[in-house]
Amino acid sequence: MNFALQPMNEADGPVVLEIYRQGIATGNATFETETPSWENWTAGHLAHSRIVARNGPSVLGWAALSPVSSRCVYAGVAEVSIYIAEEARGLGVGRALLEELIRQSENNGFWTLQAGIFPENEASIRLHKSCGFREVGRRERIGKAGRPLARYSARRKAQQDSTAYLGRAEPRPRPKPVRTPLSHCRKTRDSYQRHRFSDAAKSLALDAP
Numbered sequence: 001m002n003f004a005l006q007p008m009n010e011a012d013g014p015v016v017l018e019i020y021r022q023g024i025a026t027g028n029a030t031f032e033t034e035t036p037s038w039e040n041w042t043a044g045h046l047a048h049s050r051i052v053a054r055n056g057p058s059v060l061g062w063a064a065l066s067p068v069s070s071r072c073v074y075a076g077v078a079e080v081s082i083y084i085a086e087e088a089r090g091l092g093v094g095r096a097l098l099e100e101l102i103r104q105s106e107n108n109g110f111w112t113l114q115a116g117i118f119p120e121n122e123a124s125i126r127l128h129k130s131c132g133f134r135e136v137g138r139r140e141r142i143g144k145a146g147r148p149l150a151r152y153s154a155r156r157k158a159q160q161d162s163t164a165y166l167g168r169a170e171p172r173p174r175p176k177p178v179r180t181p182l183s184h185c186r187k188t189r190d191s192y193q194r195h196r197f198s199d200a201a202k203s204l205a206l207d208a209p
């Protein structure tokens, strides 16, 4: 299938939400049961790395990132959202979008991407695994329905992976100064939140795909 990967723009809002609705309807993509307003969707996702796959005027799918926490230590960690229109699934669109999302996330200084995937969502598991994600754990009884949720993570960049140093006795090597999301970090959490994340993004839970 022919398509081009392009930045998502405001005019794509309705079709992005319609494709999200189709994903919700599978029952295996997300805990969400209702499509958000465009304002809520846009407030919950990072402003960069919003990508659509276009075939002429049609949007076939989209990918975007959400912050996982307002704490500075997680500044380079983001959650993947990827949704393909019903008629375009299984044709390689998801793979192309996820690869491009990873590339753009790295260009924006992100070092780890994660995804919460229901074990029944075979297509999403295959897609993430083939792009370098691995299962790092399973949460039981998350959400009202009590469904288990597998957590997939990909450490995309060698730099500044703070979690890798937890518990080490020796001082952590100083990373080379590069422009990462931490460059935007302020000393207090409040100022960091004001600077980087919207109110809606602040309330995002780690285990809510």
Ligand SMILES: CC(C)(COP(=O)(O)OP(=O)(O)OC[C@H]1O[C@@H](n2cnc3c(N)ncnc32)[C@H](O)[C@@H]1OP(=O)(O)O)[C@@H](O)C(=O)NCCC(=O)NCCS
Pocket (backbone or CB within 6 Å): 022, 023, 024, 026, 028, 029, 030, 082, 083, 084, 085, 088, 089, 090, 091, 092, 093, 094, 095, 096, 115, 116, 117, 118, 121, 122, 123, 124, 126, 127, 130, 209
């Ligand atoms: C999951 C989803 C994003 C995958 O995108 P896609 O464009 O359909 O997938 P692709 O055609 O790029 O295929 C990617 C991989 O998944 C595999 N795959 C695709 N559809 C599959 C299916 N129905 N069952 C099992 N594997 C499948 C492909 O064989 C391919 O595997 P490979 O890389 O090992 O060769 C898409 O199906 C979708 O939007 N589903 C509904 C919303 C959703 O679940 N989003 C993810 C939430 S975590």
